[in-house]
Amino acid sequence: xxxxxxxxxxxxxxxxxxxxxxxxxxxxxxxxxxxxxxxxxxxxxxxxxxxxxxxxxxxxxxxxxxxxxxxxxxxxxxxxxxxxxxxxxxxxxxxxxxxxxxxxxxxxxxxxxxxxxxxxxxxxxxxxxxxxxxxxxxxxxxxxxxxxxxxxxxxxxxxxxxxxxxxxxxxxxxxxxxxxxxxxxxxxxxxxxxxxxxxxxxxxxxxxxxxxxxxxxxxxxxxxxxxxxxxxxxxxxxxxxxxxxxxxxxxxxxxxxxxxxxxxxxxxxxxxxxxxxxxxxxxxxxxxxxxxxxxxxxxxxxxxxxxxxxxxxxxxxxxxxxxxxxxxxxxxxxxxxxxxxxxxxxxxxxxxxxxxxxxxxxxxxxxxxxxxxxxxxxxxxxxxxxxxxxxxxxxxxxxxxxxxxxxxxxxxxxxxxxxxxxxxxxxxxxxxxxxxxxxxxxxxxxxxxxxxxxxxxxxxxxxxxxxxxxxxxxxxxxxxxxx
Amino acid sequence: xxxxxxxxxxxxxxxxxxxxxxxxxxxxxxxxxxxxxxxxxxxxxxxxxxxxxxxxxxxxxxxxxxxxxxxxxxxxxxxxxxxxxxxxxxxxxxxxx
Numbered sequence: 218x219x220x221x222x223x224x225x226x227x228x229x230x231x232x233x234x235x236x237x238x239x240x241x242x243x244x245x246x247x248x249x250x251x252x253x254x255x256x257x258x259x260x261x262x263x264x265x266x267x268x269x270x271x272x273x274x275x276x277x278x279x280x281x282x283x284x285x286x287x288x289x290x291x292x293x294x295x296x297x298x299x300x301x302x303x304x305x306x307x308x309x310x311x312x313x314x315x316x317x318x319x320x321x322x323x324x325x326x327x328x329x330x331x332x333x334x335x336x337x338x339x340x341x342x343x344x345x346x347x348x349x350x351x352x353x354x355x356x357x358x359x360x361x362x363x364x365x366x367x368x369x370x371x372x373x374x375x376x377x378x379x380x381x382x383x384x385x386x387x388x389x390x391x392x393x394x395x396x397x398x399x400x401x402x403x404x405x406x407x408x409x410x411x412x413x414x415x416x417x418x419x420x421x422x423x424x425x426x427x428x429x430x431x432x433x434x435x436x437x438x439x440x441x442x443x444x445x446x447x448x449x450x451x452x453x454x455x456x457x458x459x460x461x462x463x464x465x466x467x468x469x470x471x472x473x474x475x476x477x478x479x480x481x482x483x484x485x486x487x488x489x490x491x492x493x494x495x496x497x498x499x500x501x502x503x504x505x506x507x508x509x510x511x512x513x514x515x516x517x518x519x520x521x522x523x524x525x526x527x528x529x530x531x532x533x534x535x536x537x538x539x540x541x542x543x544x545x546x547x548x549x550x551x552x553x554x555x556x557x558x559x560x561x562x563x564x565x566x567x568x569x570x571x572x573x574x575x576x577x578x579x580x581x582x583x584x585x586x587x588x589x590x591x592x593x594x595x596x597x598x599x600x601x602x603x604x605x606x607x608x609x610x611x612x613x614x615x616x617x618x619x620x621x622x623x624x625x626x627x628x629x630x631x632x633x634x635x636x637x638x639x640x641x642x643x644x645x646x647x648x649x650x651x652x653x654x655x656x657x658x659x660x661x662x663x664x665x666x667x668x669x670x671x672x673x674x675x676x677x678x679x680x681x682x683x684x685x686x687x688x689x690x691x692x693x694x695x696x697x698x699x700x
Numbered sequence: 701x702x703x704x705x706x707x708x709x710x711x712x713x714x715x716x717x718x719x720x721x722x723x724x725x726x727x728x729x730x731x732x733x734x735x736x737x738x739x740x741x742x743x744x745x746x747x748x749x750x751x752x753x754x755x756x757x758x759x760x761x762x763x764x765x766x767x768x769x770x771x772x773x774x775x776x777x778x779x780x781x782x783x784x785x786x787x788x789x790x791x792x793x794x795x796x797x
Contacts, residue, residue, distance in 0.1 A: 568720030
């Protein structure tokens with residue numbers, strides 16, 4: 218039997234086609250490990266054991282018949298609960314979707330099903346992806362597998378923790394302002410926020426449609442490229458999705474990085490950066506220098522305005538996107554007393570079943586969109602978004618990729634920031650600008666989890682690439698992890 | 701520009717957003733929203749008069765497709781989540797008293 222800790226998507230595929238093990242054996246091993254580890258980590262909201270084993274058996278049957286199978290066949294994945302898999306629950310960690318069962322497959326799930334991937338279950342998250350610690354889940358806390366007293370990061374905390382704790386070989390999360398990269402950094406895994414439009418958002422329960430992107434979380438950069446290539450591409454059900462050329466992104470040998478220039482933005486290396494984060498980021502830069510990469514100081518002058526611009530424009534989209542949850546259409550509570558009229562149903566279910574952060578954002582969004590405030594807040598924030606994007610356009614004239622820390626601190630303690638929304642919002646200060654600009658960005662652990670000292674927390678560094686240039690950040694990351 | 705929301709405004713916003721709030725929630729929301737808006741006042745120091753707003757995440761202008769008949773396996777999907785339905789239509793409580 219394979220050692221789950223050493224398994225990657227790449228070597229799983231090799232072992233599978235060499236018949237060293239079967240897909241069913243490995244899927245079964247994951248469920249056994251989940252039984253052991255899940256009670257203390259809490260990464261999953263629901264498991265799909267029956268369908269997972271059945272799908273794994275179908276892969277084994279294909280291999281027995283000597284059929285050629287793809288790189289993701291039989292790969293046991295965990296999926297964020299905001300992404301729909303037909304016939305499985307999709308709560309987005311909200312009480313208002315407690316009784317909802319998905320009636321169709323998300324675009325990314327359709328693609329993964331064609332590749333015969335296996336879905337172990339749905340992972341915990343901040344309610345409707347609103348948060349940076351997964352503490353806003355209406356159902357449970359997820360604990361950081363490296364230190365159970367700490368948060369896994371969020372909002373895709375369950376997806377990151379599942380991979381870090383060997384309860385899945387890879388996972389999908391979604392990233393609106395930090396939600397794949399922050400938990401990846403806190404949990405010591407690789408997490409990608411693709412270029413806006415690279416991956417279909419069809420079947421992703423929307424939070425901020427103009428920023429949301431689904432992205433993979435994996436143990437290695439190489440695995441991340443494999444999973445990303447499988448989910449990327451145009452989908453007629455998402456009008457903002459595009460076809461880009463990702464042909465060579467997962468080639469066996471990563472592309473050359475000699476002669477690459479990486480920019481280091483002054484605004485990201487500031488006072489207030491945690492000592493460990495500063496030291497680890499410097500070490501990553503030194504390692505890349507040894508690989509022949511050049512570095513150059515740059516400036517992204519509007520960085521500090523990204524968080525305020527986001528927290529004034531995002532709620533506007535939230536208040537519109539969450540208007541569809543009326544307490545009726547997406548699985549009503551069977552125990553609920555019937556309200557006397559329709560308006561009463563709306564007020565009562567929305568008041569009772571949305572969590573505090575969701576309500577805060579709905580109210581703020583309703584406020585910034587109301588007449589008299591629209592120009593001062595919403596429109597102003599959209600103009601500032603243009604300035605943030607222009608910063609990146611300018612910087613990318615001089616450099617190929619930008620390197621920054623992922624977060625000012627490593628994983629913080631559970632309960633530390635939950636009472637102060639503003640402190641929580643500032644966890645995203647280094648990740649959010651890439652979302653506003655629509656560019657791609659990846660969080661890569663500065664060192665593998667296996668070489669962390671006891672009690673040492675994982676720390677990720679961020680590589681930000683030009684739009685549609687995921688290949689650049691993957692190539693750099695693959696050379697980094699191979700050396 | 702006002703950087704806070706008073707109780708009356710909050711209740712109006714909650715009504716527009718179809719949210720029933722209890723008094724302790726209102727209190728917490730008033731203080732949170734005050735803090736958030738105060739902190740984000742710094743946007744006002746930027747001159748954006750000549751900057752166009754960026755509303756979407758993509759440079760695409762329009763995305764057209766042919767309006768042709770397509771195979772669709774999802775027709776009628778969603779109705780199973782309705783508490784009560786009739787011939788694919790959703791049954792709801794009365795709109796008027």
